[in-house]
Amino acid sequence: MSLLETLFGGTVIVVILHWLLGRAGLANYWRGVISGAVPTIGYAVYAIMNGDQLDVIAIHVAIYLATATVLSLLASDKRNSGKRMHWAPKAMVVFFGLLTVIDGTFVAVSTQGVPPWVASLIMPRAKNHPVYSGFSGVTEHDEQAAKAVNEHLKTLSDEQKLGWDVEMEGLDTLKSGPSAVNNLTMRLHDRLKQPMQNAVVTLNFFRPGYVQMLPPLRLLEGKPGEYGGSISIPGTGSWVVKLVIEANGQRVEREHDVSVPAS
Template identity: 30%
Template sequence: MNLLISIFGGMLLTALLYGAARFIKLSNFWAAVAAASLPSVAYLFYAVANWPGLDVVTLHVIAFPTVAVLLFQLYENKPGKAPHVHWVPKLLIAFFVVITVVLGGFVYVAGNGLPPALAEVLLPNARGKTLHTGFAGVIEHGEEAAKSIAQQRNLEARLAKLGWNIEVTGLESLSHERGSEVKVLLRQADGTGVSGQRLRFALTRPGQPAAEGQLMREVGNGDYRSHVALRAAGAWVAVISFNAAGKHIVLEHAVDHDSAAHAHSW
């Protein structure tokens, strides 16, 4: 589900539910409770089934009650007093609304990158170029990061020493709306297929640890297939893992389903 649609659509739904509750003569308090609870609980059920990340869930569970509290404060009528909202609740509500909008924008940019028109304005020498501004994750710049880079290079060197070549196709067809078949061809230097391997394929967000992934099925000599789909739009990393010569090989490739190449080789 698109982040902007789920947040602002849910905020609109909260306002509509509040209006409906007041229309059926619920008190101001219970109308606000119902308006905040129903969208929040519904989204939590959705999030459990399609986990978008704790940051995205936090934005939603803050946004919906904020709208309900705002409506509660605006339409609270006390006997003998004209409707009035103290400046402190106003300030708090404004603060949370601004935080929701700002953090929602950050999460959107993290997953989908800057809109091209905005990127051309903010980034130097960007006009007329293909831009990839999705967030690359949290990268450590210490000793552990150096070890990870060295390990990745060692894996690629070990694969080259074996004389194996891996070609992956189907990544360009991946989307969060429908699944696609990913094909991995594992070949020796002479072009013959490498069969009998237990290849696993996984998709993860940049900067996040990869899951174990699903076991790919071998349909031919060195031809491995798997049907996969992205859980959401944005930047992803394809992870292929298998054992070779007594070592565990893990290869990664960035995936952008809007601009993926036709085939990828290691």
Template identity: 30%
Template sequence: MSASMMLATIGGGVLGEVLLYILLHRVFRLDGKASAMAIGLLVVLAYVPWAILTWPGADIFAIHLAIYLTTAYGLGMIGSRVGRGWHWAPALIVGFFVMVIITNVIFLGVAERGITGLFARILPEPEEAEVVDSRFPGTVSHDFQEKEAQYNAYLRQVEEQHQRGWQVRKGWLYKPVVGQNATFMVTVADKQGSPISGADVSGRFLRASNSRDDFEFEMHETGPGEYRVDLKMPLQGLWDLVLQVRRGEDLHEIRAETLVGGAAGHG
């Protein structure tokens, strides 16, 4: 759910609560507390089942429910004090809830439009710097069914890989040194030990300290079931390896680590 849609649903829900409160209080002659309790109960009975069926995500659900119930509580406090004067304590509580709602609305507005626009005009101009557009470029995925399907597909792949029984051996012909060419070799055989030819073998070397140093590579078959590639590792230290062997619809994936040494004369 985008920020603008959240603003619309929150604003529409709060407005609906206010109108319903007026209806219950003025037309049906319920007192302020009874009207607020009726609205709060209606929120629980109507919004909660709807949210469960459509499930926008736990964070969005919590924000909506908190604001709706806070609005009902605030209306009850305001209605119960109309014509009777205000004590500073309930006034402070109502003010606090109003500030919570306003703060949430502001955060949603910044997420949608950024500090440019209205907020850039309100806030002071930065000194010797440009105004940065701070909009959140997307929304967090809450499609748990898709995630579950992906996880189930991964488990099926692991099981199929285990049943397939391919034997994959990998390694360097000699110890890799940073900045120098080194040959990385992979041999692939089936469960019976026969070499697997005609496969697409590729991989990625991943740097845990900085993902910008990650790089991919493709390997070439140099003999039956034997694949090689010449690489020049850019940095010394520990690298993670993700290696994939594909032949037709079959995929075999393994993960490993490798250590790259420093050049001569360097630590």
């Protein structure tokens, strides 16, 4: 499940539980405790199994408990007054509801990027090429960074001169989780469309900004020109995959931005 699904889905569960417990005649205090605790405990179990990060867990717990608290305060005020709820508390509920939606959206965009269909509407390049819009961490803008850009452009030029045909399968269907095993296959052909054998093929998985890196994955040759391997991705969200191919004394590097959902 995505962050938006767990965040707003859990909030809806808090509201429904609070209403059902009220219909059952439970005291308002225990309505707030139970309606806030059940989704929080349920998500905690899911987060442990899914390997969610602490900042994502914190926003879920805060939203669930805040929702339960606000509902209990409003129910108590209404019961004590015996009249229809004043417009001011209603305005506060709407305000904090909108604030929750906006904050949740910001967190989702920062961790997973803008959804592809939204990116295609506001980013012209996204219509034909994958565009990563999530937060990539701190990026250097000094002479070393400029040198890296120049080296990357030179690599692209060298790759075009070689004329290698690289076909990668499995990156579009990646799943995260300790039990999810992702099978990856790469097919390599030369300029004459002949299979290239005895190549050294390595895949490097890391978070944008190099904030989290996985051990390199070596793809082994099976059929002529076909290399395969498997990997487990520990967390959901945006990852960068760096493909390194060494063959015939030449070296080619490619990077792909991928979004990995839960298994």
